[in-house]
Amino acid sequence: NAGVTQTPKFQVLKTGQSMTLQCAQDMNHNSMYWYRQDPGMGLRLIYYSASEGTTDKGEVPNGYNVSRLNKREFSLRLESAAPSQTSVYFCASIGLAGGLAKNIQYFGAGTRLSVL
């Protein structure tokens, strides 16, 4: 059971380059999320998708776009990378269990991105 799979694990970009971070989950979860983690800032939500076909902005969406390709996959795109986007990126998913509050969020292993 793979859970949440993120690729790549590491990436170095030059300013202005573009790239797409891939995320897939095999738990049949409805909701998927992209976070960035910076020292002392905790996890900040970039975008989320409550269900297949929908996406919404989170706390820090500027400079990013997302695509919910299907129920399994949720990608994050940097169209023109900037040094301020140097961070660790996490994808996560939550399943909905019929009214239960215990919807645990499962995380991918993270992508360490450096923009030079």
Add this chain to the structure above:
Amino acid sequence: AQKITQTQPGMFVQEKEAVTLDCTYDTSDQSYGLFWYKQPSSGEMIFLIYQGSYDEQNATEGRYSLNFQKARKSANLVISASQLGDSAMYFCAQKASGGSYIPTFGRGTSLIVHP
């Protein structure tokens, strides 16, 4: 808006001793869940423990327990008999049970366990 506060940026504990990591939350949700995650130096986020707002008993998972004080909006994590492998960042999070799909995270507490 939801808010999670972890007031301890760093904590130190002697191996085999117990340690409490503080978490307070601010929410208008009536039904919600509280979560703790561990992030070791390797970077992955590991789910530790969950507490529902209507659960009457404090949650326990092995050496982890959650000291839930609803009136004070407090959800502290207690680690008993600390081990060297407990050294990590710990994050508290809160999510409404329905309607909102967005968990809110605190900024984390760094725990170092000394031998």
